[in-house]
Amino acid sequence: MNVVIEVRDLRKSYSGVAAVDGISFVARPGEFFGILGPNGAGKTTTLEMIEGLRKPDSGAISLLGRSPWPRDEELLPRIGVQLQASAFFEQMTAREQIRTFAALYGVPDRRADEMLETVGLVDKADTRTEKLSGGQQQRLAIACSLVHDPEVVFLDEPTSGLDPQARRNLWDLLRSINEAGRTVVLTTHYMDEAEALCDRVAIMDHGRILKLDSPAALVRGLDAPLHISVEAAAIAPADARGLAGVEHVSEDGSSVMLTTRDAQSVLAELARRSALEGLQVRGAGLEDVFLDLTGREYRA
Amino acid sequence: MRGLVPLSRAMLLGFVRDRMALFFTLLFPLMFLVLFGGIFSFDTQARSEVLQVGDVPILDRAPREQVGEVDITRVDDLAAAIDQVGKGDADAAVEQHGDELVLHFSRADQVQAATVQGTIGSFVSAANQAVSGEPPRYRLRAEQVEDDSLEAIQFLTPGLLGWAIAMSATFGAALTLVTWRKSRLLRKLRLAPVPTASIVGARVGVSMLVALVQMAVFLGLAMAFFGLRLTGSWWMAIPLVLVATLSFLAIGLLAGAVTRTPESASGLANLIVLPMAFLSGSFFPLEGAPAWLQAISRALPLRHLNEGMLDVMVRGLGPSAAWAPIGVLLGFGLVVGLIAVRLFRWEAD
Numbered sequence: 001m002n003v004v005i006e007v008r009d010l011r012k013s014y015s016g017v018a019a020v021d022g023i024s025f026v027a028r029p030g031e032f033f034g035i036l037g038p039n040g041a042g043k044t045t046t047l048e049m050i051e052g053l054r055k056p057d058s059g060a061i062s063l064l065g066r067s068p069w070p071r072d073e074e075l076l077p078r079i080g081v082q083l084q085a086s087a088f089f090e091q092m093t094a095r096e097q098i099r100t101f102a103a104l105y106g107v108p109d110r111r112a113d114e115m116l117e118t119v120g121l122v123d124k125a126d127t128r129t130e131k132l133s134g135g136q137q138q139r140l141a142i143a144c145s146l147v148h149d150p151e152v153v154f155l156d157e158p159t160s161g162l163d164p165q166a167r168r169n170l171w172d173l174l175r176s177i178n179e180a181g182r183t184v185v186l187t188t189h190y191m192d193e194a195e196a197l198c199d200r201v202a203i204m205d206h207g208r209i210l211k212l213d214s215p216a217a218l219v220r221g222l223d224a225p226l227h228i229s230v231e232a233a234a235i236a237p238a239d240a241r242g243l244a245g246v247e248h249v250s251e252d253g254s255s256v257m258l259t260t261r262d263a264q265s266v267l268a269e270l271a272r273r274s275a276l277e278g279l280q281v282r283g284a285g286l287e288d289v290f291l292d293l294t295g296r297e298y299r300a
Numbered sequence: 301m302r303g304l305v306p307l308s309r310a311m312l313l314g315f316v317r318d319r320m321a322l323f324f325t326l327l328f329p330l331m332f333l334v335l336f337g338g339i340f341s342f343d344t345q346a347r348s349e350v351l352q353v354g355d356v357p358i359l360d361r362a363p364r365e366q367v368g369e370v371d372i373t374r375v376d377d378l379a380a381a382i383d384q385v386g387k388g389d390a391d392a393a394v395e396q397h398g399d400e401l402v403l404h405f406s407r408a409d410q411v412q413a414a415t416v417q418g419t420i421g422s423f424v425s426a427a428n429q430a431v432s433g434e435p436p437r438y439r440l441r442a443e444q445v446e447d448d449s450l451e452a453i454q455f456l457t458p459g460l461l462g463w464a465i466a467m468s469a470t471f472g473a474a475l476t477l478v479t480w481r482k483s484r485l486l487r488k489l490r491l492a493p494v495p496t497a498s499i500v501g502a503r504v505g506v507s508m509l510v511a512l513v514q515m516a517v518f519l520g521l522a523m524a525f526f527g528l529r530l531t532g533s534w535w536m537a538i539p540l541v542l543v544a545t546l547s548f549l550a551i552g553l554l555a556g557a558v559t560r561t562p563e564s565a566s567g568l569a570n571l572i573v574l575p576m577a578f579l580s581g582s583f584f585p586l587e588g589a590p591a592w593l594q595a596i597s598r599a600l601p602l603r604h605l606n607e608g609m610l611d612v613m614v615r616g617l618g619p620s621a622a623w624a625p626i627g628v629l630l631g632f633g634l635v636v637g638l639i640a641v642r643l644f645r646w647e648a649d
Contacts, residue, residue, distance in 0.1 A: 049435065084484075086483075091314045
């Protein structure tokens with residue numbers, strides 16, 4: 001089987017407003033698949049339909065070769081779902097939580113304890129969940145959705161609301177989940193997260209998939225210019241404008257920024273003039289792809 | 301049923317570690333038992349206080365055992381004595397002019413007024429009869445129909461226990477449902493290979509266990525400290541309590557199905573349970589209530605639990621007295637439970 005998820009012309013509307021408006025895609029085994037878009041783009045609804053929590057208005061979904069709707073108790077042990085809000089039993093410690101979830105799948109306590117170790121929460125095992133930090137709760141939630149060793153893992157905005165350090169830690173965890181051979185489907189409204197983690201990204205807006213490809217290919221397809229900046233003392237703006245291949249020059253007092261599609265010759269020329277002091281090169285990102293696709297600035 | 305054991309365990313842990321839940325389930329109703337038990341036991345011992353103004357030979361000559369029922373205090377000033385009766389400090393003032401006995405009483409406390417008139421009247425009869433010189437031909441012997449042990453606590457315990465069970469089962473079901481739905485734990489369970497019957501079964505099992513613990517603690521304390529005496533087939537109260545728990549769970553599920561937040565769920569549960577407790581005679585007997593109120597009360601499951609428990613636990617009736625309430629409670633639970641299932645929602649939106 002070389003298709004894990006196949007979605008064809010999926011549609012769902014709420015009181016006449018289309019939340020998901022005819023999307024189709026395929027996720028392959030072992031793939032880290034991202035759905036990127038601003039809030040309200042239809043990412044969560046899409047995910048909930050694939051997980052079998054909502055019935056599509058029309059269209060077809062195949063998850064591991066089966067239909068997720070109606071609820072299929074044979075399929076459920078093969079998928080793991082981490083929800084946006086941390087859903088835990090009240091008044092229980094981290095270890096009790098994960099052991100309870102493990103027991104629901106018939107998984108022994110030993111395996112639950114191992115999972116706690118994998119997500120680095122052994123020293124918090126006896127802490128009540130409501131006393132854990134946001135990042136720790138997220139890690140525990142992910143551990144709870146992985147404890148039965150699912151083939152496909154769904155993560156809905158796993159890093160929203162976390163501080164930068166906690167986000168980086170969680171990224172490492174998510175990569176290791178994927179490297180263990182699981183197919184991961186992630187929704188996010190963070191551009192950098194999609195770029196850092198995903199093999200392929202579907203960019204969604206207003207219930208439609210605008211484009212689907214690897215982050216690098218999406219950016220390459222833009223033919224977007226590079227921004228090269230050096231210290232203001234290194235080169236005079238007038239000289240910079242004269243360089244071959246430079247399309248636009250701007251300055252902000254401390255640095256001069258050159259916009260070009262021919263980075264090779266511009267950088268070579270700057271190097272020849274010994275004008276590389278304070279050099280910074282910034283390429284296009286998924287923000288630029290979104291801007292290009294929708295004609296508007298990306299706002300998460 | 302996969303998941304029944306871990307889910308029961310999780311609910312039980314959530315309950316015993318929640319101090320507020322423990323308080324409202326066990327301590328709060330017990331406080332009422334102590335409070336009501338104290339008030340009513342004091343009340344039944346109250347004796348009539350009579351002020352004797354000047355010499356009252358009839359009282360002096362009355363037989364010992366009759367005088368024992370009233371406390372007699374001698375005073376000299378009639379006006380002051382009448383004033384005391386008017387204020388409620390004494391129940392009556394008595395003076396004698398020749399062959400006439402004058403009794404001053406207050407209508408403010410009609411029960412005491414009647415009691416004291418009866419008592420003093422019997423003194424007068426006894427005095428008349430003594431003057432006639434003949435032995436009394438007719439005698440009155442009053443016998444209570446209930447067991448000799450019948451005291452306030454006998455009626456209070458079943459009613460308050462019923463209220464306590466109704467409260468914990470209704471709140472338990474409503475809050476579990478709403479809290480789990482709000483935190484999306486219900487969604488997590490829906491995504492796990494666990495049948496819905498396991499979730500419901502765990503809640504039913506835990507609530508029944510809690511109800512039995514409440515019963516044991518209630519009866520134990522009432523017997524140890526307030527002189528409760530169980531009669532006849534009191535053990536039939538156990539199946540009664542179990543089926544009543546099903547009815548209250550159904551009410552709680554209904555309240556949980558139609559509300560969104562834990563706050564509104566517990567508000568609605570309160571709105572149902574408290575009036576139900578009053579209308580079902582949990583706090584005071586309903587004998588004096590008008591017919592329409594009685595009719596409403598018979599539609600409430602707590603009324604049938606209370607009646608059933610009174611019959612088998614203190615009125616000394618046989619086990620068959622519990623069958624009718626058990627049937628009504630099962631029927632109520634079934635009907636309300638089916639409505640709750642129809643209105644049930646997994647998701648908050």
